[in-house]
Amino acid sequence: MVKDTLVCLLAGGAGERLYPLTRDRAKPAVTFGGIYRIIDITLSNCINSDLRRIFVLTQYKALSLNRHIREGWNMLAGELGEFVQILPPMMRVGEHWYRGTADAIFQNLYSIGSEPCKYVLILSGDHVYKMNYQLMIQRHIDAGAGVTVGTIEVDLADASRFGVAELDAQHRIVGWQEKPALPKPSPQNPGKCYASMGIYCFNRDLLIETGMADSEDPNSSHDFGKDIIPKLIEKGLVYAYDFVDENRKEAKYWRDIGTLEAYYEANMDLVSISPVFNLYDASWPIRTYQRQYPPAKFVFAQEGRRMGIAADSMVSEGSIISGGRVTHSIISPNVRVNSYTDIEGCILFSHVNVGRYSRIRRAIIDRHIEIPEHSEIGYNLEEDRKKYHVTDSGIIIIVPERRMFEEPE
Numbered sequence: 001m002v003k004d005t006l007v008c009l010l011a012g013g014a015g016e017r018l019y020p021l022t023r024d025r026a027k028p029a030v031t032f033g034g035i036y037r038i039i040d041i042t043l044s045n046c047i048n049s050d051l052r053r054i055f056v057l058t059q060y061k062a063l064s065l066n067r068h069i070r071e072g073w074n075m076l077a078g079e080l081g082e083f084v085q086i087l088p089p090m091m092r093v094g095e096h097w098y099r100g101t102a103d104a105i106f107q108n109l110y111s112i113g114s115e116p117c118k119y120v121l122i123l124s125g126d127h128v129y130k131m132n133y134q135l136m137i138q139r140h141i142d143a144g145a146g147v148t149v150g151t152i153e154v155d156l157a158d159a160s161r162f163g164v165a166e167l168d169a170q171h172r173i174v175g176w177q178e179k180p181a182l183p184k185p186s187p188q189n190p191g192k193c194y195a196s197m198g199i200y201c202f203n204r205d206l207l208i209e210t211g212m213a214d215s216e217d218p219n220s221s222h223d224f225g226k227d228i229i230p231k232l233i234e235k236g237l238v239y240a241y242d243f244v245d246e247n248r249k250e251a252k253y254w255r256d257i258g259t260l261e262a263y264y265e266a267n268m269d270l271v272s273i274s275p276v277f278n279l280y281d282a283s284w285p286i287r288t289y290q291r292q293y294p295p296a297k298f299v300f301a302q303e304g305r306r307m308g309i310a311a312d313s314m315v316s317e318g319s320i321i322s323g324g325r326v327t328h329s330i331i332s333p334n335v336r337v338n339s340y341t342d343i344e345g346c347i348l349f350s351h352v353n354v355g356r357y358s359r360i361r362r363a364i365i366d367r368h369i370e371i372p373e374h375s376e377i378g379y380n381l382e383e384d385r386k387k388y389h390v391t392d393s394g395i396i397i398i399v400p401e402r403r404m405f406e407e408p409e
Contacts (some may be wrong), residue, residue, distance in 0.1 A: 002050050006117040006204070008105060009046075011039055011125035012059025012089070012098055017259045020389050021366065022401045026058065028125035029065035031349050031367075033270050034316040034330045035280060037068055038257065039125040040288045043084065046245075050135040051121065055111060057104050059089050059097060071207035072289025087111055100222035101198075106211040111345050113208065113250070120207050122200040122224070128266055128277060129254040130198075130246035130284050139241045140201040144235030147206065148198030149173060150231065152249055153192040159183035161256070162195035165240050173238040177251045197254060200224060206237070240399060246284050253277050260391050264364065267330055267347050271312055293318025293333050294394040306340060316350075324354070332367075344378075363396040371398075385390055 014029025014342035016318050022030065028039035039056075046054055058065055064256055066086055074255055076082035087108050098104040105112070105122065112120060119140065122131055129152075136385030140148035151165055185192045210228055214220050220227045232238050247254040253276050257263040279286055280283040296315045300307040300323040315321065316333040323339030332350040337343055341354050349356075352365050355373035357387045362378045365371070377384060377396055384390050389397040 001119075001141065001375060002052075002134060004118040004139055005051055005053070005121055005405075006112060006115050006119070007046055007054040007121045007123060007133075008108070008112065009039070009042060009123045010101055010104055011056050012062070012104060013126065013256070014060045015126070018257075018263060019261070020397055021364065021400060023150055024061060024064075024371070025064045026060055027258070029062075030067060031128050031332055032128070032257075032263075033267065034290045034332045035290055036286060037065075038128070039065065040286060041128050042125050042129075044284075045129075045131050045133065046123075046284045047287065049131075052076050052080075052335075053085050053115065053117075054084045055108065056084060056125070057087050057098075057108060058255070059079070060083070062086075062088065062166060067291055070285050072287070100226075101224045102211060102214050103222035105207065106172075106215045108224070109208055109211055111214050112204070117204055120202045120204050123200065124198045126258060127254065127256055128159060128195075129243075130277075131243065132246055133199075135244055136164075136199070136241045137201055139182050140239070143239045145201075145239040146203055146235075147229070147232055147237045148201040148241050150197040150201075150241045150243055151194040152197055152243040152252060153186060153189060154195040156183055156185060156191060158399070159193050159195060159326050163229065165194045167194060167240050171240050171242070172236065173229075173233050173240050174235055178226050178230075194242075196225060196229075197243060198225075200229075201241075206232075211245055222267075222373050247276075247278060248281070249276055249278070251276070260364075260395055260397065261393050264347065264362075264395050268328070268345065271314055271328055273312070273329060291333065296331075297321070299323065300339065310336070323349060333409045339371075341345075362394060363398060366397075366399040369398060369400055 011028040013027055015022035027036050032038045032279040040254045050067045071322045073084040075329050124201055160179050164177040164180055165173045166184050168174050247253045255266050270295040293323050296319045298321045301307045306323045308323050310321055312328045313326050315331045319331050321337045323342035324337035329346040331348050334351050335348050338356045340356050347364045349367040351368045354371040357373055358375040360377040363385045384396050
């Protein structure tokens with residue numbers, strides 16, 4: 001089964017809702033949990049599912065994403081036909097960028113067709129969850145489906161952000177609403193409905209056939225949820241696969257961290273005493289590329305001197321907490337928190353240096369930023385808005401000024 005499956009991981013979205021973190025990088029390349037990138041979660045799911053033929057379709061601002069995949073995901077055995085291969089936009093069939101998810105696949109049908117496979121698994125590179133894709137592929141085969149859509153039950157109030165499926169007793173999808181204001185509830189659970197996770201398992205021949213037909217439709221928006229899936233439902237070819245969570249917690253965990261608030265909350269969950277998303281499960285490892293840094297260090301324990309300390313936090317390698325205090329925060333590699341500084345509820349990307357006597361709370365600080373001494377951030381939002389990007393919920397986003405050349409992350 002796995003040898004008959006090709007993975008296409010869509011990683012080309014502009015990520016406007018995560019701006020300004022996506023000003024200079026693709027959304028799947030944004031830091032997550034200190035040492036990871038968002039795309040590492042989906043790629044790890046693939047490796048843990050023993051799927052080892054993976055195309056990564058990139059587009060916008062992909063330099064750091066391409067570098068990360070090249071450096072961190074080249075461990076597969078090419079001589080055995082295994083690969084994680086980047087497919088940049090080649091405009092093989094036209095002179096336009098990807099116009100939608102279905103168009104991204106269509107523009108790469110030449111590459112997909114060149115790989116021997118029966119099934120194509122289409123994934124998104126910007127969701128956080130743990131899933132054994134083999135279970136979904138087996139369900140697809142057993143049902144005799146043309147396409148299987150990964151679904152999860154969500155509250156009706158949240159359904160307007162998703163495609164919503166109506167199922168029959170055999171889990172065949174018989175109705176579809178794309179981002180509905182009034183979604184149809186699940187018959188088994190009236191307070192919830194079945195939402196699409198943006199995960200699709202196609203029979204390859206059907207994918208090629210429908211992709212080509214959609215490309216010639218002038219009225220199509222060339223999107224799976226809006227165009228492809230509704231047309232195939234009419235032919236009775238679409239089934240649903242109810243998400244089985246490998247995270248092994250009481251509630252299923254699947255998050256689209258496409259907004260700054262969702263991104264911040266997902267990271268802050270990681271430093272709670274019992275996080276919902278477990279990074280420490282040895283049976284389902286999350287892989288990434290890590291540069292060679294020395295261990296993290298906490299200094300100044302002398303009598304009368306304020307000691308460097310971190311509590312309810314994650315501190316990555318190469319970082320030095322030098323007489324500062326870090327609470328409920330995530331510190332990425334090679335960060336320096338200097339003396340008499342308080343960091344609370346923050347996400348610090350790599351190569352950040354926080355000057356002495358500073359107070360910072362509820363901030364996301366991008367890489368290669370020097371915070372001057374005596375800075376106060378997060379305590380007066382009106383003043384912060386004059387210098388930084390501040391969300392409606394009061395999260396401060398600090399990004400570097402634009403540079404001519406990109407510094408390594």
